[in-house]
Amino acid sequence: MDKHIFIYDTTLRDGIQGLGVNFTLDDKVQIAKKLDEIGIDYIEGGFPLSNEKESLFFERMKAEKLTNAKIVAFGSTRKPKSDARRDPNIQVLLNAETPAVVVVGKTWKAHVEHVLRTDEKENLEMIFDSISVLKQAGKEVIFDLEHFFDGYKDDREYAVQVLETGSQAGADCLVLCDTNGGTLPSEIALIMTGLPIDSLKPLGVHFHNDCGTAVANSMIAVEHGAVQVQGTINGWGERAGNANLCVFVPNLCLKMGFQAHMSSQLKHLTSLSRYIAEKANIIPDKRQPYVGEAAFSHKAGQHADVISKAHNLMEHLDSSLVGNERKIILSELAGKSTIVKKLSKYGTFDKNSKTVNKLLETLKQKENAGYEYEAAEASFDILIRKTIGKYRPLLTLNNYHLESYKTWETPSKTVGRIFLTSDGKDIMGAAVGIGPVETLDHALRDALLPFYPFIQSIILIDYRVRVLNPQDASASKVRVFITTSDHERSWDTVGVSENIVEASWEAILDSLDYYYNNFVE
Numbered sequence: 001m002d003k004h005i006f007i008y009d010t011t012l013r014d015g016i017q018g019l020g021v022n023f024t025l026d027d028k029v030q031i032a033k034k035l036d037e038i039g040i041d042y043i044e045g046g047f048p049l050s051n052e053k054e055s056l057f058f059e060r061m062k063a064e065k066l067t068n069a070k071i072v073a074f075g076s077t078r079k080p081k082s083d084a085r086r087d088p089n090i091q092v093l094l095n096a097e098t099p100a101v102v103v104v105g106k107t108w109k110a111h112v113e114h115v116l117r118t119d120e121k122e123n124l125e126m127i128f129d130s131i132s133v134l135k136q137a138g139k140e141v142i143f144d145l146e147h148f149f150d151g152y153k154d155d156r157e158y159a160v161q162v163l164e165t166g167s168q169a170g171a172d173c174l175v176l177c178d179t180n181g182g183t184l185p186s187e188i189a190l191i192m193t194g195l196p197i198d199s200l201k202p203l204g205v206h207f208h209n210d211c212g213t214a215v216a217n218s219m220i221a222v223e224h225g226a227v228q229v230q231g232t233i234n235g236w237g238e239r240a241g242n243a244n245l246c247v248f249v250p251n252l253c254l255k256m257g258f259q260a261h262m263s264s265q266l267k268h269l270t271s272l273s274r275y276i277a278e279k280a281n282i283i284p285d286k287r288q289p290y291v292g293e294a295a296f297s298h299k300a301g302q303h304a305d306v307i308s309k310a311h312n313l314m315e316h317l318d319s320s321l322v323g324n325e326r327k328i329i330l331s332e333l334a335g336k337s338t339i340v341k342k343l344s345k346y347g348t349f350d351k352n353s354k355t356v357n358k359l360l361e362t363l364k365q366k367e368n369a370g371y372e373y374e375a376a377e378a379s380f381d382i383l384i385r386k387t388i389g390k391y392r393p394l395l396t397l398n399n400y401h402l403e404s405y406k407t408w409e410t411p412s413k414t415v416g417r418i419f420l421t422s423d424g425k426d427i428m429g430a431a432v433g434i435g436p437v438e439t440l441d442h443a444l445r446d447a448l449l450p451f452y453p454f455i456q457s458i459i460l461i462d463y464r465v466r467v468l469n470p471q472d473a474s475a476s477k478v479r480v481f482i483t484t485s486d487h488e489r490s491w492d493t494v495g496v497s498e499n500i501v502e503a504s505w506e507a508i509l510d511s512l513d514y515y516y517n518n519f520v521e
């Protein structure tokens with residue numbers, strides 16, 4: 001068995017069909033370069049006929065020198081009863097001037113009849129002609145067999161005929177697509193075992209995740225002879241998404257003994273996953289296998305103690321292989337060894353030292369008051385700094401005023417002012433916004449920006465509020481978490497109060513303090 005697998009990324013085509021996934025043209029170009037750097041073999045750039053942004057992407061990519069990847073333009077077979085050489089579907093693929101193209105063709109008879117409104121024989125001719133013309137033009141042709149598995153289950157003979165037609169027309173790879181994502185791993189094994197694989201061109205696969213098995217299906221498929229696997233970064237895609245390359249590729253290379261050009265670059269996988277999430281303005285899924293923030297995190301005290309002694313007793317894999325890192329999560333449950341581990345950034349502390357005991361005590365008090373540091377490590381860093389005398393305050397607050405007003409006809413608005421002292425200077429900031437939290441944040445930035453240019457590059461990317469004691473109705477305590485980013489890294493902070501503005505203020509102040517203490521000279 002050939003152990004090399006080609007990885008085909010469709011984040012920029014299928015991925016953007018996913019809920020909430022959007023990229024600008026610049027983003028697409030930047031992402032393509034990153035995908036190339038990590039060793040992806042094929043980058044599907046989109047459907048040049050669909051809109052201007054898609055066709056401009058191909059234009060822009062002509063000027064980019066890629067080292068690993070081939071850019072692929074996506075399109076379909078010629079229309080029924082037309083001449084492939086003059087067909088607009090084929091023309092647009094030629095005009096994209098990419099080294100490789102994808103042609104999608106129908107495999108399921110029901111689609112031939114109801115969607116194409118033609119007959120089975122004409123469908124085979126459309127496939128044959130389209131691939132032949134593109135081959136004659138010197139293209140590498142990847143033939144996507146839409147709804148292959150459903151088609152096979154409906155009429156095996158016709159599905160195999162479609163495969164043979166693609167092969168005879170000269171396609172370089174025949175991709176079995178599970179377009180509606182309804183096929184299970186056991187069926188993949190059965191169906192692929194029944195294919196005349198030796199008489200066909202190389203096979204690829206394209207799975208959707210509607211049954212939660214897109215990665216498992218891809219793994220089964222390579223064991224049954226597929227040599228190309230299509231998927232997306234973070235598994236984004238239509239409906240429940242596509243096969244997640246951030247999970248599939250580590251499984252393939254680190255567990256199954258296959259090779260891919262990405263094999264040697266896997267240590268960049270976590271940062272790639274987060275980079276693309278940042279571009280899409282989507283908060284990374286913390287529970288994602290391999291690359292998620294929680295993938296190598298440990299909570300219980302005893303568990304964390306074992307981990308600090310030997311990672312391989314509790315983790316399935318060394319997190320650095322995929323560029324992730326182990327995280328010891330803070331909580332009341334955590335033992336002293338967790339605190340020692342967190343403190344190691346600042347020096348060596350004994351488990352029974354005064355500092356460790358004091359921090360543990362503070363942590364317990366804070367957690368009783370409603371703070372939670374599991375998802376707010378930057379706030380915990382500030383606690384540590386204050387305990388060991390390494391805290392440099394950015395400011396002291398004198399006061400802030402916020403006034404929300406609304407009339408019958410006009411929407412609500414908030415006017416705010418803040419007075420603070422920083423570096424011995426008394427400063428004032430003001431802002432007008434919609435809600436009080438936003439206004440306070442803007443007023444604070446207004447005050448600090450002239451003295452601290454770093455404020456400019458810091459943005460709030462997520463804000464979450466949780467009510468801690470809902471039974472107390474409007475007097476409830478709330479916990480606010482915020483995520484802040486400087487476009488390269490992100491960090492989380494927490495605030496707790498009966499007043500949502502006050503809880504937000506604490507979290508905002510911690511977030512600026514964290515950056516100021518850790519990254520500003």
Ligand SMILES: [Zn+2]
Pocket residue numbers: 014179206208242
């Ligand atoms: Zn798809």
